[in-house]
Each structure stands twice: as C-alpha cells, then as structure tokens.
Amino acid sequence: MSLILRMPRKTRNFFNKRGVSPLIATVLLISFAIALGAVVMNWGRNLDISKPGDECASVAIKIRETANYQVCYSGSGKNSYINSIIDNVGNIDIDGMGIWIVGEKGTKLLDFNEFSIKKNTLLDIKEKSVGYDFDEYGSIKHVQFIPKVKIEDSIEICPKNSVKADKIAIC
Numbered sequence: 001m002s003l004i005l006r007m008p009r010k011t012r013n014f015f016n017k018r019g020v021s022p023l024i025a026t027v028l029l030i031s032f033a034i035a036l037g038a039v040v041m042n043w044g045r046n047l048d049i050s051k052p053g054d055e056c057a058s059v060a061i062k063i064r065e066t067a068n069y070q071v072c073y074s075g076s077g078k079n080s081y082i083n084s085i086i087d088n089v090g091n092i093d094i095d096g097m098g099i100w101i102v103g104e105k106g107t108k109l110l111d112f113n114e115f116s117i118k119k120n121t122l123l124d125i126k127e128k129s130v131g132y133d134f135d136e137y138g139s140i141k142h143v144q145f146i147p148k149v150k151i152e153d154s155i156e157i158c159p160k161n162s163v164k165a166d167k168i169a170i171c
Helices: 009-016 022-045
Strands: 061-063 071-074 080-088 096-103 107-112 122-125 140-151 154-157 163-165 168-170
Touching: 061 140, 061 163, 071 140, 080 096, 080 140, 140 168
Parallel strands: 071 168
Antiparallel strands: 061 080, 071 080, 080 122, 096 107, 096 140, 140 154, 140 163
C-alpha cells in the first residue's frame, strides 16, 4: 500500500510559476548599480573638502560680460591681444592670474604674477598686456582665468576657483 500525498491545487500552481528571466535580472541589477553610482557621485560633488586655513577657499572671481561677450580680441596673426574684465568677488586679495587660452590648433598657458586684484575690485585686462598668436594656436575656443594668492613667501594657484569664458568676440 503506497501513500501518495497530494498538495492542494493552489500550492502546486505556486511552485510551477517561473521567476524573472536571467537576462531581465541582469539588466535590472546593472541599472540599479548605475543609479546608485550616480547618486553617490552627485553627493560627493557637493562635499567641501577644503582644509581649515585653505586660502583658496576664500577666492572667487567672475568675468564681467560686456556687449554679449566675456573676452574680446584685437589684432591679427602674431600681433593679437585679448581683453577682459575680471571681478574679485571673494574675501581675499588675488596676487596673480594664470590665463589658459584654448585655440583650434593648440593651447597657450600664460602666467601673470603682476595681475593683482584687491577684494571687491576689478582687473581690466587691456590691449597688449595678454598677447596671442592666431597663426600658431588658431581661433580662440575659450579662455580660462585661474586666480593665485600669496601665502607667506609663496604663490598658491587656485584651479578649483577658476572661471571659463566661452563668449568671445572681436573688440
């Protein structure tokens, strides 16, 4: 005599159902990982990791826009110059400026320790103070201004506080 156990009909249907296919499960896991990574990266972007006593934390500059451009140039070929007005909107004096000009053919990095801007004042970069060679570097794509501050006897470059000018026109 054999004893056969029969399960109720509802229980049999539960065990016969199939789960999520492996392909869909993989896609779901990857999309979850990407979403979680995006959240963590955005959260990390908002962290302030400046050290106490970091002089660059008080530095802030702004490019003044004039007639729908931020930087203008004059001249042609090797005898070209760029002009711009930079506002020091931070809480500390700026003791120099690095200017990174990106052209179609190459980039040029200029270093000006004589460009100083007192806090809440502006720097008017006029003709012939910042030279540029259109023949060598091509037409200007953008210009980035990198402030510097003096700490004791050395100059500290503040790349996190730089500003970029995309609106470029002829003066």
